[in-house]
Amino acid sequence: GDHLNVTIRHAGKVVLSEKFLFHASFGNVSKGDPIIYNNELMKVAFAVNQGSFCERYGLGYGPDWQVEFIK
Secondary structure (H helix, E strand, O other): OEEEEEEEEEOOEEEEEEEEEEOOOHHHOOOOOEEEEEOOOOOEEEEEOOEOHHHHHOOOOOOOEEEEEEO
């Protein structure tokens, strides 16, 4: 998989800026590691293998949130 630079903003303020692995399967990351993948609906999704991405990084969702990917 590739690594992507991800910036997440809430109401215009950067709340997360990190590099994450983009891969097809959780089998490619260890327990507790973050991953970006295409979910069963063919949408880009964030996850933590056997954990919660939102809880780990203190994130939410809705119209005030913006995600930027840079390869």
